[in-house]
């Protein structure tokens with residue numbers, strides 16, 4: 001049995017502990033990464049291995065863990081390694097797998113020291129590890145956000161040896177958990193059906209969530225999940241839930257491996273698929289962040305933690321109110337003239353919208369963009385559609401008091417374009433092979449710095465098309481297939497990662513020059529919904545599916561991880577262009593108003609009555625939208641397990657709230673109405689409840705005042721008698 005020698009506890013009180021380069025100490029130590037309500041506890045064994053002891057509720061003084069006795073077998077096992085590497089006794093799913101110049105694959109990481117530093121709102125703990133034989137160095141970096149209970153984890157890997165090495169696996173983090181049951185909630189999807197929630201109990205086989213799409217990485221599944229612990233049931237309001245999200249816009253892999261002991265290791269990061277990364281002597285690689293939060297208030301608590309953190313530290317401009325808008329796409333597609341756009345601007349102004357966004361179709365002359373067959377890459381204004389130029393349209397919008405936005409898809413090129421002819425070497429391709437088209441287009445090779453400059457230039461030049469362009473919709477409409485980069489030559493393995501690094505370089509430059517422009521991140525809808533791109537973008541185009549019924553399912557699942565301030569949601573026409581479904585205009589508005597409200601239709605086709613309803617809904621939205629953008633989200637009915645969808649946003653001081661309710665499936669009237677239980681209110685306060693957008697309210701309590709305890713205890717039962725019934729209520733404390 002090993003002896004416990006002196007104990008070093010690293011806690012938040014200590015600013016500088018040991019330096020990562022300090023020689024290894026032959027004693028046990030506990031390292032605590034703490035937030036206000038959670039702690040990640042690492043144990044440094046006497047043999048230098050670093051293991052995870054605990055992630056979850058705060059435990060008081062973490063050094064108490066040192067008293068826990070464990071067997072010799074535990075001591076020698078590699079279960080729970082904080083960053084498991086292929087090598088030593090470890091034979092599970094590696095976070096790190098390195099191939100060395102001599103052809104060997106073994107890495108054994110041992111502790112060298114730890115430091116802790118603080119900055120506003122964040123405490124960073126760095127745990128230094130090193131392989132004594134190969135001199136590979138790894139820093140495990142933990143950014144703890146105490147107030148939000150979020151811990152960001154990433155890793156810096158340095159080749160401290162004298163020969164080049166190849167990183168085969170280089171995950172952002174490995175999280176080790178010990179629970180009886182693990183209920184995994186994650187999303188699958190497809191174009192116009194993103195973010196479909198799926199749940200499963202983890203068994204002893206390996207579960208992997210992965211994307212190999214290159215770009216548009218999140219359309220089929222999102223690099224995020226919730227894990228309900230010690231339960232087989234999903235609860236919004238109670239029980240331990242961990243939420244995880246990877247801040248990366250390319251190929252990713254998140255694996256859940258359950259040991260025979262029942263314990264679980266989650267390894268998450270960039271997908272190793274075809275992506276061995278070469279590190280010359282002295283070179284380093286820094287992984288993207290894996291974000292974790294833990295809550296004992298169920299899924300709702302975990303979501304709120306991530307949302308608060310996202311709004312404050314991650315989403316560009318997070319939490320600030322963004323304008324309502326009319327987007328030209330579903331109303332005009334490629335088919336417009338200056339006149340069409342000016343009339344849309346008039347109509348948008350009349351309904352009280354605040355921005356007009358000109359979508360696809362405004363560019364290309366030699367190869368005019370009249371369909372998705374041609375023009376991508378040639379970003380000059382199409383002179384036959386818009387002879388007066390963009391400036392004319394933008395100035396008209398500005399003269400009406402509207403902001404102006406415009407669409408670009410800078411990473412792509414149509415074969416029918418001047419760009420494809422002048423720079424064939426910029427196209428992603430593999431020598432001697434067909435370059436497959438997707439939506440009639442090819443992908444530009446952002447691993448090439450010249451392409452980075454070109455893509456940056458597209459954004460920069462588009463911003464010069466008119467003074468004060470307020471908003472750019474950045475699209476990306478296909479996946480990468482048959483990958484290859486003429487620029488990378490023999491190091492094709494770098495392609496997938498270098499592409500995303502190139503993208504982020506461009507975004508970084510854009511933000512340096514254009515800190516105030518609003519950017520929407522779109523990728524055929526929700527193909528790029530991740531905390532990596534949101535560092536540069538204000539919002540995402542949630543889905544090309546604008547059918548309000550389908551949106552209930554998509555938006556519910558997106559809200560598990562991402563805050564409502566990023567969720568663009570538009571009212572479109574009926575029958576819906578994707579689904580053919582016909583829903584009432586009010587239902588469509590009520591759904592869109594639970595995110596960033598927009599419209600995407602030809603307003604000319606609205607009747608006077610519809611226009612009046614639009615005006616009313618937009619007007620009321622402006623009164624409560626600060627809650628949508630900055631309030632705390634509570635979901636009180638799930639469309640996935642009930643005929644209703646219900647959610648609410650509550651102000652931080654709990655004095656105001658907005659409540660959204662929808663009937664999303666037929667429920668026979670004879671079974672009686674649904675009584676909802678609101679959440680997040682102050683039980684002792686009295687709230688006046690006012691339904692929005694109707695003359696005759698569907699709730700007997702409209703315009704009356706109730707205590708928070710009554711509303712949360714089961715007295716809230718608006719009548720939602722039919723499929724597509726919906727009601728929105730604003731609550732104000734008296």
Ligand code: GLA
Pocket residue numbers: 329359360372407475477522523524525541544
């Ligand atoms: C993608 C986007 C749409 C629209 C079209 C334009 O599909 O998701 O919103 O911008 O491209 O071609």
